[in-house]
Every structure is written in C-alpha cells, then in structure tokens.
Amino acid sequence: MNSVADMGGMHGFGPVRPEANEPLFDSDWERSVWTVGMSVMILDYWRDDESRYSMERMEPAHYLSSRYYEHWLHFLEEMLVEKGILTREELAIGHADPESHGSMAHLARTPEQYLAKFRAGGSIAMPSQSPQRFSIGDGVRARNLNPSHHTRLPRYVRGRLGVVHAVHGSFGFADTRAQGTGDHPQFLYSVRFEAAEVWGPTADGRDAVYIDLYDSYLEQAQ
Amino acid sequence: MAKEYTAPPSTPAIRIKAIQTVVFEKGLVQQQAVDQLVDLVENQIGPKNGARVVARAWTDPQFKQRLLSDGTAAIAELGFQGTQGDHMVVCENTPTVHNVVVCTLCSCYPWPTLGLPPTWYKSSAYRSRVVIEPRKVLEEFGVNVPDEVEVRVWDSNSEIRYLVLPMRPAGTEGWSEEQLVELVTRDSMIGTGPLDPSTAGAAS
Numbered sequence: 001m002n003s004v005a006d007m008g009g010m011h012g013f014g015p016v017r018p019e020a021n022e023p024l025f026d027s028d029w030e031r032s033v034w035t036v037g038m039s040v041m042i043l044d045y046w047r048d049d050e051s052r053y054s055m056e057r058m059e060p061a062h063y064l065s066s067r068y069y070e071h072w073l074h075f076l077e078e079m080l081v082e083k084g085i086l087t088r089e090e091l092a093i094g095h096a097d098p099e100s101h102g103s104m105a106h107l108a109r110t111p112e113q114y115l116a117k118f119r120a121g122g123s124i125a126m127p128s129q130s131p132q133r134f135s136i137g138d139g140v141r142a143r144n145l146n147p148s149h150h151t152r153l154p155r156y157v158r159g160r161l162g163v164v165h166a167v168h169g170s171f172g173f174a175d176t177r178a179q180g181t182g183d184h185p186q187f188l189y190s191v192r193f194e195a196a197e198v199w200g201p202t203a204d205g206r207d208a209v210y211i212d213l214y215d216s217y218l219e220q221a222q
Numbered sequence: 223m224a225k226e227y228t229a230p231p232s233t234p235a236i237r238i239k240a241i242q243t244v245v246f247e248k249g250l251v252q253q254q255a256v257d258q259l260v261d262l263v264e265n266q267i268g269p270k271n272g273a274r275v276v277a278r279a280w281t282d283p284q285f286k287q288r289l290l291s292d293g294t295a296a297i298a299e300l301g302f303q304g305t306q307g308d309h310m311v312v313c314e315n316t317p318t319v320h321n322v323v324v325c326t327l328c329s330c331y332p333w334p335t336l337g338l339p340p341t342w343y344k345s346s347a348y349r350s351r352v353v354i355e356p357r358k359v360l361e362e363f364g365v366n367v368p369d370e371v372e373v374r375v376w377d378s379n380s381e382i383r384y385l386v387l388p389m390r391p392a393g394t395e396g397w398s399e400e401q402l403v404e405l406v407t408r409d410s411m412i413g414t415g416p417l418d419p420s421t422a423g424a425a426s
Contacts, residue, residue, distance in 0.1 A: 091240050091241065190311075204356075207357070211377040
C-alpha cells in the first residue's frame, strides 16, 4: 500500500530529536498499551502483518500527528473487533457485555505461559513450494509493484537494480498474511542497493541500502 | 427538537482502559499476566542483553564468528532469544564499514537484545531520513563517519532483526567481559552512537 507509513526518503520531517535518558514509557497509558496489547497479541489471535496493515490505513494526517502508541491503539481496537474478541459497543462503554463476563476465561494463560511464549517467539519461517530463483551475487531489479494492499516493498526501491547479498530462507509472505489469504511462503533475500542507484546523483556514492525482499518482489536484472 | 449530542473524543488513556477492562471482564487476560509483561519489558529485556553479546564477541573470537554467521543461534547461546528476535543478523562495524539500522515502514527492532525502541527510532524524521541521508543523520548523533568508511543502512522491513556489532575501542586490551559490557551503548548497537568514551579507563 502506498501509505504515509512508507516514508523512506521523504523530506521535511526535520531533525531527529533523541531524548537523553528517555524513560521506557512516557506515560502510564503508553505502558498499558504495550503490556495489555501484548497480553492479547502474544496469544496469536492475529498476525503482526495484519497489525501493520491496520496502522497503514490510519487517516494519514492522524498517523503523522499522533503519538506512536496511538498507532497501536488503532490496530488493537480494529483487530480485537475484527477477530470477535470484543465489540465496538463494549469499547465505547468501557465494559464487557455482562452476558460475556468470564466467557473467555478458559483461554487465559498464566504468567509462566506468557514468559514461555515470549521466549519461544513467533517465527514465520516455513518451507516453500515456490523455487528459490536467486542466489548470492545475482543482479536483481525490484519490481515496480504498487498494490493497494499491504506490502513490504517500499516505494524507494521499486524499479531499482541491486545485488543479492544473502538468502534468508523461506518465510510466510507478508502481503497475503496481512489480508488473511494465506501464508504462501517464499524465499526472502537481503539485497544491496548502491545509494546512487536509489537516490540519484545527490547521494553519497560510498554508501548502500540493504533491504529484505521476497522472491516475488524481484526480477532478474537485464 | 433535541440537538444531536457529540461525545468528546476519547483520549488514549480512556481507550486503553476500555480495552483492559473488557478483556479482564471476559477473563481472557488476568492482572498477573499483565504484571509479568511489565516485569519482562522493564527488567528482562533491554540493551544490557545486547551489550553482553557484544562484549562476548569482543573477547571470544569463535563466538564472534558464530555470531556473524548465525546471529540467531549465537544470541540464543546467551539466552537472549524471543519475540521480535526470532531471526537475528549481526552486522559488524569495521575500519571501512559503518552499519546503521532502521525500519522505514514501521518500528521493527530486536526486542530481546535491545528492549523497546526509543521514540526517535520510531519517529518520522529518523524513518524517512536515515535511509536517504545517513551521514547527515549520524552527524546529528555526533557520529562522524570518516571519508574511507562506507555507510550501510539496513532497513528492517521483514522478520529479520538487525544488531550492529560496534568496534572494540582502543585501550581496552586485557579488559574483562564485565568491564567491556559497561562500554557498549544502546545507540552503538543501532549504529547511531559511538561507544561511551567517558567510561574508558574508569574500570580497574
């Protein structure tokens, strides 16, 4: 999706402003967003790809002007409703429908189970039926794809020539996972693009961008 | 005729309180689980983990080789595997290469080794600029990249998570791993910080 979130290479955002000794969370509500958010996300009711797609579809001006954890609130509300865990009415009232009190208690996990799940992680590496079309050293071109759905091919590399730096193996495909249309695993490559190739003559000729691209994002360089 | 009533917009605090109350009332999540996640994020994950990986690599050449060839497995040797660190690639800084990591599309970051990302890493300014003008951004961080050094910007747009292995500072020969851990800053493992020179020589 050509969303406002795809911002690599945009101008105008001003200086980066690191805050010295920044606290882990700026406020209690932000801590709650992460902890309560994770308490549901770790249970795998939806994929990270779906969360990301949800954030990308925020109203662009709101995306840019809101705090980071408001992006989380956007996808949490959307995903919790979409997956049937709660309703918009319950969110508006701030309480569960009395008839549903305790209805999901059988799905609750203990703190130990949460820790174990965190340590086990959520790898989406999986075998692929699709072939590995490229090898290290191959010249490739990132395809000029502009889907309206979620993709992890940013605008700044589309159409650009690069070289395969590494083969990461095969992974569930973000584009289809985000839409709930299946894993469709394919090979994932680390591709090196020279800065001048991506950005033109004003770029520093010594530098390079490395980015991970799925097999279907790439074509052979002519 | 009654005027239509427009409710005031919900603040983020009200919105997360609503989510928390509802999932608690449904029994899906219990307070102890949330408390465990608070402990995890505040005490168990964080840049001290990454610093231990770096210090081990500086003192143990074979570990360093394993780290560079299979970051996931080597980091797991130290127990720092987990969510958002499922697939780790470690990028070594050298006298001719400086690495810096970003997620231009969102905020992907290696949680188990670095904890949660700082606000600046998630900012529009960093996400948009470091990939197109890395040297300018690094200058703003006080990192001056010499002429003979190539800058590599790693955009974390997949499930791979990147950790920078900074160069071991001069004058630390014979230092123990514990002493070296203190030298490794969070920003140096993202690629936006030099090592902390103020502690050099402080340990005895």
